Structure formats: structure tokens, C-alpha cells
Amino acid sequence: MYDIFQLMEFTLQCNGSDLHLSVGRPPTIRVSGRMRNVKGEPLTADDTIHLANQFMPPRMKLEFREKGGADFGYAHSGPSGKCRFRVAVYRQKGCVGVVLRLLPSRILTFDQIGLQPQIKELLHRSRGLVLVTGPTGSGKTTTLATMVDYINQNFDHHIVTIEDPVEYYHEHKKSIVTQREIGSDVGSFKEAMKRVLRMDPDVILLGEMRDLETISTAITAAETGHLVLGTLHTTGSARTIDRIIDAFPSDQQEQCRAQLSVSLLAVISQVIMGRADKEGLIAGFEVMMMNSAIENLIRKNETFKIKSVLQTHKNAGMVLLDEHLWDLYKAGKISKESILLKSQDPKEIQRKLDFDELGGAPGATPPPAPPSVSAGPTSSAPSAPSTGPAQPGAARPSSIFQRKPPQ
Numbered sequence: 001m002y003d004i005f006q007l008m009e010f011t012l013q014c015n016g017s018d019l020h021l022s023v024g025r026p027p028t029i030r031v032s033g034r035m036r037n038v039k040g041e042p043l044t045a046d047d048t049i050h051l052a053n054q055f056m057p058p059r060m061k062l063e064f065r066e067k068g069g070a071d072f073g074y075a076h077s078g079p080s081g082k083c084r085f086r087v088a089v090y091r092q093k094g095c096v097g098v099v100l101r102l103l104p105s106r107i108l109t110f111d112q113i114g115l116q117p118q119i120k121e122l123l124h125r126s127r128g129l130v131l132v133t134g135p136t137g138s139g140k141t142t143t144l145a146t147m148v149d150y151i152n153q154n155f156d157h158h159i160v161t162i163e164d165p166v167e168y169y170h171e172h173k174k175s176i177v178t179q180r181e182i183g184s185d186v187g188s189f190k191e192a193m194k195r196v197l198r199m200d201p202d203v204i205l206l207g208e209m210r211d212l213e214t215i216s217t218a219i220t221a222a223e224t225g226h227l228v229l230g231t232l233h234t235t236g237s238a239r240t241i242d243r244i245i246d247a248f249p250s251d252q253q254e255q256c257r258a259q260l261s262v263s264l265l266a267v268i269s270q271v272i273m274g275r276a277d278k279e280g281l282i283a284g285f286e287v288m289m290m291n292s293a294i295e296n297l298i299r300k301n302e303t304f305k306i307k308s309v310l311q312t313h314k315n316a317g318m319v320l321l322d323e324h325l326w327d328l329y330k331a332g333k334i335s336k337e338s339i340l341l342k343s344q345d346p347k348e349i350q351r352k353l354d355f356d357e358l359g360g361a362p363g364a365t366p367p368p369a370p371p372s373v374s375a376g377p378t379s380s381a382p383s384a385p386s387t388g389p390a391q392p393g394a395a396r397p398s399s400i401f402q403r404k405p406p407q
Helices: 004-013 045-055 058-067 118-122 140-154 189-196 212-223 237-246 250-263 292-299 303-312 321-330 336-342 346-357
Strands: 018-021 028-031 034-037 069-078 081-092 095-103 128-133 158-163 176-181 203-206 227-232 264-274 281-289
Touching (some): 004 018, 004 045, 004 069, 004 081, 045 095, 118 264, 118 281, 128 250, 140 158, 140 227, 212 250, 227 237, 281 303, 321 336, 321 346
Parallel strands (some): 158 176, 158 203
Antiparallel strands (some): 018 028, 028 034, 081 095
């Protein structure tokens, strides 16, 4: 039978980002964006229940029984070192499933995550709203942790984070850092945002802007003298602004546009993909910094014109996602498949690729863009024997990946 702590160790040894435990398939580790099966038998329903019970806190077991799912953070200490996982336990087809995401053991710098230096200047502001957006698993939490750590090192502020769950632990440095976890420290994001304004905060990190009241309170806090860092599951600056405004009833949207045009400082949209030049992951960014042109577009409900502003203000640190992805592709850091999958306009990217393959010769006309590209098949994945824990300093196993049988 598999052991959850050995599987955590194996995820660390493989430089994996996620561990998936699903009935009918061996434990699966995502390495550099690809799924790889651990060597061994497929998991049974009893196996996943046993693995979940090995490390779930009693409070989470109760929540799982009542709601059919539980999310929490877990600190692991083993031969490979200390680390934290973000854990999701859920029901599917009557069985238990588990996904563990490995959180980096150290907070990255702006250079390491690839963010423009102009972002640091935003963190010197005493008030305003900075949004980090992107799909699930795109690295938003890592980017926010980098921002909080920068403020913590350079300013004597009170930073309050509201998260579900707390993923990065921040020590008190120059600032005081208060971290509140939904479920254990406070009941909901809505309740936490009500209370936070009475805690003398300078900086508020809101792990997720889920509902109208939370969004409204965050905008108000940014207007009234607080720097607010928040996240949304959107991609692109214009879509993010539209998403916020559309959350309000139609009779309040005009007021929301006025508030947002004054309080919003920046929107940072990001995606993450495997590197083509070496092992690991790399992020692609779209950065929108508020200026008078964008403020006017938000007020006039013409967010579709924001793209042209980003194209003409590169010197101010603004960049479109597709342009940043193209730069990464030309530098050999991501593959053709990755840029097509992650871009917002794959047809335009395909035209650029076709033109580039023709050498960009004058007069060369790129052919029409083909249908959008879909993700390729997953490869087989990591696996660890379920016998014996990993030894400190042990070399990485030479054959930990289970190959697919011939067709």
C-alpha cells in the first residue's frame, strides 16, 4: 500500500509541482507541466481514503464529510527537507480524490519570476488596488508572495493577508504580517473584509475576490487609504476590468467604473508553461499600469481599446500577454505548442509563426491561421516504490517513470 509521506518525498525528489491521487490510476506527479505515473498498481477507493486519512486534520475531515470537499495547507518535513503543500480533498464518482500542490520553500524575487521592475514602484504607493489574475495554477499566489515579501523587507507597515488556505508563511521583518486563514481564523472572505478595516492595516492581501460584497469592500478599502492586493480568475486586463464591473447590478455599474478608474493601479495577468530550454516552468505576463488614457477608457466603458494603450506604452512597463509570449518563444524559452496554447489570439500567433518560418521576407504573405491548437497527449509519469523512505542526499533514481505499454 502507498504511503502519503513517501509520495510527498518523491514529489520533492522529482522536482514535481503537483501530486494527484485518483482511483483507477497510479499516483501521478506533474513534472515541468507533464503528467507522469508513479510505478505501481492503480489506486483503489480504499487506497485514496487511507492516504487522505494519513494527514487530514480532524477539522478538515469534518468539513469533507459535511460538504464533500476540503482545502487546507500542510507542512511536510522529511529527508528531502521541509516544504508546504496546498491540498484539495474531494469526492468524485463516489470515491475520494486528492491533489497536493507543492509550494516553493523560498519566496522568489521579481527577477526570478520575470516581472518588470516597474511593479516594485506600485508597492511604494500608500493606497490603490493591484490585481494579479490568471487561471488556476498560473502562479498568482507566488507573485503575491513576492510582493508581500518586498513590502515586508522595505517598509514598516502592517500587512494583513486573507487566504484560503494560507500558503506562504511570512516572518515579521520590517513590517508586521498578520495572516488569516478562511475556516480556521475567520469564517469567510466576506467576514474577513468586514473586520480587516478595524485592524489598522496598511496593506491588505485578498486571496480571492469571490463575490460582490468582497469586491466592493476591496475597492472601497483601496480608495480610503490602503494598498490592496487581490486576485481574479481572468486572463487579460480588459477582461479583468469587465469582470469586476459585471459583478455589480446594472444600476451600480456606472459608479463602479468611476471608483475603479480612481482606485485601480495595475492589472497583472499571467500564465505558466513548461520551459523549452531546460527543466522547469516559466511565466508569461500581461501588465497594465493605470494612466490617464486607461482611466478615461474605464469611465467611458471602452475597455476594448485598452489593448492599443498597452501596445503604445511599453516604455512605462506595459506589455500584452501575446507579445511577452512571442518574446519568450523567440528567445527559445518556450515551445511553439506552448505559445499557441497560452496566447489570447492563437490565429494571430500562427500567422506570425508562419511568417517567421518564411524568413520574414518582404512581400511574404502568411497563410490563414489554422484552427486553434489543442493540448497534446500527456506523457507517462513519476513513480516511487512504496517501500522505504527516501534517504537524505540519495541520488535521484535512474528509472522512476513508468512508460506506457506498446499499443
